[in-house]
Amino acid sequence: MEQVNQGARDHVYPQAAHALYRTLSQAAISAATPIAAVLVALSFGAALLWLNGFTGTDVVTVMVMGSFQDARSIGEILLKATPLILIGAGLCVAFRCSIWNIGAEGQLYVGAIAATFVGTSIDGLSVWIHAPLVMLAGALAGAAWAGIAGYLKVRFQASEIVTTIMLNYIALILTSYLVTGPMRDVSAAYPQSARLVREAWTPRIVSDMRLHIGILVAIVLAVALYIFLQRSSRGFALRVVGLNPHAARYAGMDVRRNVMIAICISGAMAGLAGAFEVAGVTHRLYQNISPGYGFEGIAVALLANNNPLAAILSGGLFAMLRSGSEVLQITSQVPQVLVLVIQGIVILSVVAFAKFRGMFAGLR
Amino acid sequence: MSSRPFLRIDNIHKRFGPIIASDGVSLQIDEGEIHALLGENGAGKSVLMSMICGMVRPDEGEIVYKGVPVRFNSPREAIRQRIGMVHQHFMLVPNLTVAENYILGRGSAFRVINDIDKVHAKIRELSDRYALDVRPDALIEDLSVGEQQRVEILKALFNGIDLLILDEPTAVLTPQETDRLLTLMRDLVADGKTVVFISHKLDEVMRVSDRISVMRDGRVVNTVSVDHTDARGLARMMVGRDVGMELVRSAAAPGRLVLSVENLICRSETGLPAVRGISLGVHAGEIVGVAGVSGNGQSELALALSGLLPVDSGRVVLNGKDITGLAPARINAHGFSHIPEDRHKHGIVQSLSLSENTILQRYDQPPFAARGMLSRRAIGTHTRDLIKRFRIKCHNENQRIGDLSGGNQQKLVVARELARNPDFILVNQLARGIDIGAMEFVMEEMLKQRESGKAILLISTELEELFAICDRILVMFHGEILGELPPDRARLEELGLLMAGKTADHSEQPTLAG
Structure with a gap:
């Protein structure tokens, strides 16, 4: 020694x-x-x-400037980056374990439903308790929804690619049902839920901008997942299971347990993204609360080469492109x-x- | 023999990324000879032959075949030029018949159906001519490995060949089947064909070849006529130095019973009966060998012992504790180490570093983990120590293990398993796919473990490996142990007969799939 x-x-x-x-x-x-x-x-x-x-100006605008005109538009980019980073970083963990979770969209919706439920049915809590509770509810619901696919995989060898896609449809239809039925705000013209109580809202970073603290949570969690994957014993086991399940079994690792952990982490991140959409942006549940963040998150993870740290950057890039497109569509007819x-x-x-x-x- | 070379390979180079597979290979094959290509694994034999038969394209250099420079873009083009190759891993569809396999990918399905009788007739004719015993309507999955190999050879003949390349053909055969193959090679040459025969087994090469080319590090170091060399000289050329062919070992001093297996029965991953009632015991300080042609239940025996395959019935007792049916993690904790048969499948994770591969079983145990996090310092120190002790050739412990040679990968697996300080070591194919130098090293290491009182069960299809280090050899056939022999080369024939399922008292071959 x-x-x-x-x-x-x-x-x-x-x-x-x-x-x-x-x-x-x-x-x-x-x-x-x-x-x-x-x-x-x-x-x-x-x-x-x-x-x-x-023209060249349009090109530059859509490519680089996007909507970097002022603090507010940068805030809008970061607002869009939040779910992309959360989902992308979460999917990195699943993909590293060779779990092809295509169901982040559905997990996002289920997270949004749970967040809405907790945010509308409880009243009188402090914001310090209620807002985190909403996030927790979203994450747990997303994890549970992904866990269904995980269980079907480890128990019956059902392909998670198929089951997560099917669960996407179920989650979407469930959302439609809830906002047109049991959770509908009857006073509203369009199908939507009641508004979340103020204390359940995700706190904003600057009071006059829509950007909320979700972006900070997303970055912190992406860093944490990176450390988890690269430095922790459990993360090591997940990676071994993903790279060579036979060697993992030989080494005494519980493949099923690791698969469940990986898919639930990715589901929790997507569910959290859903909670932030409801509690941070819309404050109500709608039928089309996500413009496809769950699917774009797959591309975010792919571009990040399944590295949660890099997912922060690639999530930001995709958010910028998306933001730029919306601005341009309004200002110069570049089709989305x-x-x-x-x-x-x-x-x-x-x-x-x-x-x-x-x-x-x-x-x- | 003609003066014009039949096949001339001139200064061929081939790289796969950082790996140099061929580093200026030049070689001449004469018409009508059996030319052996000898070399350690990774010397570049298979890659060279893949280039000749159109599976891999060379980066530089020239292949001149029958006096014409050729550049095949696909195996099909090589087949059209009457070059056939039988690969180490057979390229047959198991649930089709022999004839169906032969006509795969040839012409339209309609014409093929019309011609199937002609195909059958041609197969029968060729089979009779070379005494191959191949039935055109037999299903591949019903055939033994030796039969499948004859099907592959006949496929080449069916396509029409002047040059036949055999890649490690004897690796899967019993001594008797090997004899038969060598005779067939002689017959083919007598019929005007040319045979190139890749091997790393010196004795076969000496027995059958006309000329021998020795490859090392992607080059042909020498081509010699068989009359002008001997096994020792060839070994020296292969390794580049003298090789001790005999290992020194003391007499066995078996101690207490460490592992006992009682009437073990289990099925293969596909659900077929594989181990049919095996009982054996391994004592401290002895190496017990299990010989047998591959596919006779050895793999399943190893997997069942290590908890990777469910046990149907029977008992496995290690150090007095019943470990039957326990999960691998629990079995490992009882002093069980396993050097697996398929290094790439079970033994290592290719894209991880040496360090990470070293802690495969102990990733969550101190000193390699603390409070759930990996202790990089402890892992690095431990890995560097193993690299030094086992003389593993690498840049450092953070290198990807997949970039090392097979021998060095195996050394790391052996190092890892021994470092866990087990009481019992299960070894399945100690030296598969590794070079002579590394083989010598790991064998000596096994003998050291024996001296220090470990119990070792060595399953191997390489008889030399078994003879070299075992204290007694059990012969496995068709999921059962047919007999036990001392490691005496004089009893090779008896061993070979047992491996083929023929017991000494009645040489009736048991029928397959009873």
């Missing part, structure tokens, strides 16, 4: 320098692929806009579909670049 310590002390500086160098170069290498993919996709997108007769096309190209480029890298380095 003595000797080991001695040795470690002797080498601490060169080792630390080496480790830093290694980390940086590895980060550069792993970031190169998604960055290149985004650049390629954006060039394609620029060309596409050009061909459709839009074009932005969807660009998003599609980003995803395809990421897949293509990852494949290319695999061909370059991994083939033997």
Whole structure:
């Protein structure tokens, strides 16, 4: 032991320098692929806009500026980034464990339902209790909804790809039923739930902007999930199960337990995103509360190469594209579909670049 | 033999990312010879042959076949040029018949159905001519491994070949089946065909080849005529130094009974009977071998002992405790180590680092984990220690284990399993896919473990491995143990007969799937 310590002390500086160098170069290498993919996709997108007769200013606006005009519009981007980061980071955990959870959209809706229930049926609590309670309810409901697919997988080997998609439909239809039926605010013209009590609302960061503290929660949780995956024993087991379930079993890991944990974490993150949409943005439950965040979250995780830390950036990028498209549609008739096309190209480029890298380095 | 080379390979280079598979290979094959390609695993034999038969394209260099430079873009083009290859892993569809396998991918289904009688006739004719015993209407899944190999060879003949490449054909055969294959190779050559035979088994190569090319590190280091060399010389060329063919070991001193298995019965993953009532005991300080042709229940025996396959009946007792049917984590905790048969499936996680692979079983135990978090320092120190002790060639402990050679991967698996300080070590294929140097090392390591009083069960299809380190050898056939022999090379024939299911008193072969 003595000797080991001695040795470690002797080498601490060169080792630390080496480790830093290694980390940086590895980060550069792993970031190169998604960055290149985004650049390629954006060039394609620029060309596409050009061909459709839009001017250079439009192109720049949609690509880079998006809606960075003032603090308020940046706030709107971050508002859209919140569910994307939450869902994307959560899906990173599932995907690392080789669980193909396509059901974040449904988990988001179930989270929103639970949040609405807790936010409308209880009254008189302090905001310090009620707002977190709403978030917790959303996360638990999302985890439980994902847990159904997880249980079907570990118990009956049912493909989670199929079951999570089916659960998406069930969650969407359940939401429609609730807002047109039991949870409907009868005084309103459109199907919607009653308004959440004030104390249940997610606190805003600045009082006159819609941006709420969900973005901070999302970033903190993404960092926490990164540490969980890379540094904790449980995260290690999840990764081993995802990379080689046979070796995991051989090593004595409980594959089923790890699968359940991974899918429930991703479900909880999606459910939390749903809670924030209701408690932070709309304050009521609607039929179409999510414009497809659950599906876009898959692309966020993909672009992040299943790294929750990188999901913060890729979630931000997708939010920027989405925000830019909405602003542009109003101001200069660039159709929103074009932005969807660009998003599609980003995803395809990421897949293509990852494949290319695999061909370059991994083939033997 | 003609003066013009039949097949000339000139300065071929092939890289797969950072891995150099062929580093300027040059080789000449003459018409009508049996040319053996000898080398350790990873020397580049299979890749070279894959380039000849169109599965892999070379980066640089030239292949001249029958005097014409060729560049095959697909195996189909090579087949059209009358080059056939029998791969180590057979490329047959199990639930189709022999004839159906042969006509797969050829022409329209309609024409094929009309021609099926002609196909059958041709298969029968070829089978008779070379005494292959292949029935065109037999289902592949009903055939033994040896039969499937003959089906593969006949497939090549069916397609029409002048050059036949056999990749490690004897790895799955009993000694008797091997004899039969070597005879067949001679027959093919007598019929004007040329055979290239990839192997790492010196004795077979010496017995059957005309010329031998030895490969090392992606190059052909030498081509010699069989008359001008011997096994020891070939081994030296393969490794690049002298190899001790015999390991020194003391007499066995078996101690207490560590593992006992009583009438174990279990089924394979596909639900077929695999282990049909096995009883055995392993004592402290002895190495017990299990010989047998692969596919006779050895894999299932190993998996059942380690808790990876459910046990139907019987008992497994380790250190006096009944471990039958326990989960792998519980079995491991009772002093059980397992060096698995399929390193890539069970033994390692390719894309993780050496460090992470080292703690595969102990990722949540001190000193490698504290309060739920991995202790990187302890893991790194431990891994560096194993790397040093087992002389594992790598950059550092953070390197991806998949980038190491097979031998070094296996060394890490062995190191990890021994470092857990078990009482019982289950080894399935100690030296599969690793080079002679590493093989020597891991065998010596096993003998050291024996000296220190560990009980070892070594399952192997490599008789040399068993003879080299075992104290007694059990022979497994069709899910049962047919007999026990001392590790005496003089009794090789008896062993071979047992492996084929023929017991000494009545040489009746038990029927399959009873």
